[in-house]
Amino acid sequence: MATVSLEQVRKVYPNGHVGVDDASFTIADGELLVLVGPSGCGKTTLLRMIAGLESMSSGTLRIDGRVVNDVAPKDRDIAMVFQNYALYPHMTVAQNLGFGLHLRGKPKEEIERRVRDAARLLELEHRLDARPAALSGGQRQRVALGRALVREPKVFLLDEPLSNLDARLRLSMRVEIARLHRRLNTTTLYVTHDQVEAMTLGERIVVIDGGTIQQIDTPMNLYDKPANLFVAGFLGSPAMNLLRGRLLRENGWQLILPDAALRIHPSSAQAAALEAWNGRDVALGIRPEDVQVVAPTDAVLEAKVEVIEPVGNEAFLNLRFADQAIVSRVSPQHMPAPCTTLPLAFAHGRLHFFDAESGKRIA
Structure with missing residues (x-):
């Protein structure tokens, strides 16, 4: 096992495009x-x-304390799992698992031991003599993971390993990867565009957009305290509702929209921070679960139900308020009829405020 440390790592292509801009973070052992x-x-x-x-344009990369900027891939002691399985079709599962070790000249007995151990971990023992064409998609992905496991590297790098699987297999393989990591406790960097994968797998998450790191934190801190509008909109399914308007403190706080004025109730800490934004444009964020159906006397706004999405243990109400689309997450036992107008309020202490110009969170 090892730490991986990046300090102001940058990638600029010959045409001037900045692929990665000043990335700095550390993956703990x-x-x-x-x-x-x-x-x-x-x-x-x-x-x-x-x-x-891929070569770096600038910055410093350390693996286990050693600077590896100019070290060849084979000498970095890492193992990578790609989006496509890249298995050799003419080889059996056992041969695919042990092929990299053969190339490194490992003794036959050691190769057999490592292949056997990896197959047991991944529940592939009964498929060692099968070829990839005879395997399911999940089994092929496990072989690809096993080929990395047998290397016993310091660092695992996984590049969207589940994107080619169907939804049911993705769920089961997420559990497999989490379980595997707990057993092996190997330093792992997992890349995905799927925010559900990120939230369920990551001990910490690095959110990146346009080559720039937007925020690094634990899954729930990212969800509860997004640093900017990008993180707020990217993490969460459905995404956070965003209402843009002018903030006004007049007999309490109001958000002035083009066609309406909403009474809002920030926490005392938020109210103190919002003083500097009185009279300025902000974006108000509300998670779907914090948009609640209430009694008419308690309503902040009324919205019309356009589409209902029942997904089993919950339902998503797609609502229209003036020109704004709003999503509410509700219990399936309390679903209204389409085209119904509902009185709504926002959960106290669950509002998020962002500077409309910079997109940054108002602390």
Whole structure:
């Protein structure tokens, strides 16, 4: 196991495009860190630079305290699992698992031991003589993971390993990866564009957009205290509701929208911070679970139900208020009829405020 440390790592392409801009963070020994962001944000570029498959324009990369900027990939003691399985179709599962060890000239007995141990961990013992064509998608992905496991590297790098699987297999493989990490306790960097994967797998999450790190924190801190509008909108399913308007303190706090004025109730700590934004444009964020159906006398606004999405243990109400779309998460036992107008309020102490111009959170 090892730590991985990045200090102001940058990647600039010959055409001037900045793929990664001043990335700095440390993956602790034994930590599972998730790098998440939309397609094209630079997360895979960052992973490939750590692996040595992409050159760095500037900055310092350390693995286990050693600077590896100019160290060849094979000498970094890392193992990488790619989005596609990249298995050799003519080889059995056992041969695929042990192929890298054969290339490194490991003794036959050691190769057999490592292959056997990896197969037992991944529940592939009964498939060691099968070829990839005879395996399910989940089994192929486990073989790809096993090929990295047998290396016994200091660091695992996983590049969207579940994106080719269907929803049911993704769920089961997420559990497998989490369970595997707890057993092995190997330093792991996991790249994904799926925020559900990021929230369920990561001990910490690095959110990246446009090549720039937006926030690094634990999953629940990111969810409860997003640093800016990008993080607020990216993490959470459905995404955070955002209402943009002018903040006004007049007999309490109001958010002035083009067609309405909303009475809002920030916490005492938020109210103190909002004094500097009185009369200025802000973005108000509310998670769907914090948009509540209430008695008409307690309502902050009334919105019309446009679409209802029942998903089993909960339902999402897609509502329209003036020109604004709002989503509310409710119990399926209390679903209204479409086109109903509902009185709504926001959960006290659960509001998020952002500077409308910079997008930064108002603390």
